[in-house]
Amino acid sequence: MSVFQVGIFYAITTGLCWAVLAIGLKYALHFASTSTIIWFRLFTATVGLVGYYVYRSLVREKSLRQLKKLFWPPPLKLVLAGLFISCNYFGYMHGLELTSASNAQIMIQVGPLSLLLVGVFYFREKLCWQQAAGIALAICGFALFNWDQVLVALEKSDVYIAGNIWIFFAAITWVVFATLQKMQIAKADWTPQETNAVIYFVSMIALTPNAHFNELRPLNFWQWLLMISLGVNTIVAYGAFAEALQRVPASMVSLIISINPLITLALIALIGYFGLTFISPEPIMWRGYLGASFVASGVAIAVSMRKGTRTIVVPTK
Secondary structure: HHHHHOOOOHHHHHHHHHHHHHHHHHHHHOOHHHHHHHHHHHHHHHHHHHHHHHHHHHHOOOOHHHHHHOOOOOOHHHHHOOOHHHHHHHHHHHHHOOOOOHHHHHHHHHHHHHHHHHHHHHHOOOOOOOOOOHHHHHHHHHHHHHHHHHHHHHHHHHHHHHHHHHHHHHHHHHHHHHHHHHHOOOOOOOHHHHHHHHHHHHHHHHHHHHHHHHHHOOHHHHHHHHHHHHHHHHHHHHHHHHHHHHHHOHHHHHHHHOHHHHHHHHHHHHHHHOOOEEEEEEEEOHHHHHHHHHHHHHHHHHHHHOOOOOOOOOOOO
């Protein structure tokens, strides 16, 4: 395989990881609370990344200098980023609990669009007409998808609205997190994975008081496997994303990843088609599917049409 083909493979891997993640999180809510799922996911990701750096420091470099750089003292920007990403995870999970996997995947796309605006107004990036068109298309898609879901969930519209408020909160806190991480990565001596290690550790510590560890004791083998896979999903998705950016243009990576909500919709439709019951079917009418297509297309156009700037794209979930 060529370098380009390997990069495309990594980008597709990231998109699939994020598409499956929402379904896995929704099912995990059947046997664990939001706080416990989030904590365990961050715990697994922290152990994975920190374990890698321990191995690298002790076995390969024969020095603890890198570990000291990561955790003593931790940069203030990364501590704040860790607190905001913990809010992001908490808000996204609450929104997912109150609505559906498809809805959460569509509405969380507010995050990348908001980050684009931060880039324009704070980092002084230029907004071309294609990006403006992408934002307008995505806004139309949000409106159309919400209209469809409100009509479908008319009797529980208050729950649906509350869920979307949580998802909107998750998207905004993610924007703050992404901005802080971008500012730290801009320093030449910090890599994306090093910042992630610190951020995951801070988030795990921040969420520990709310975790219900007694919920983990009665889990069976398959439930444990799912919980661990949710944490591994985080490491694989972010690692594949970084590898993809090294091999193919960032615009193409963003384009591939931005269609993950459509993959989630397709997977849920297949689950319903085969009569599987581990996740409830999601009633979506033609307006919802059309709106989801508009959102995915608009976000893809907006985040991929960047000229003359080096943009750090970070995870949304």
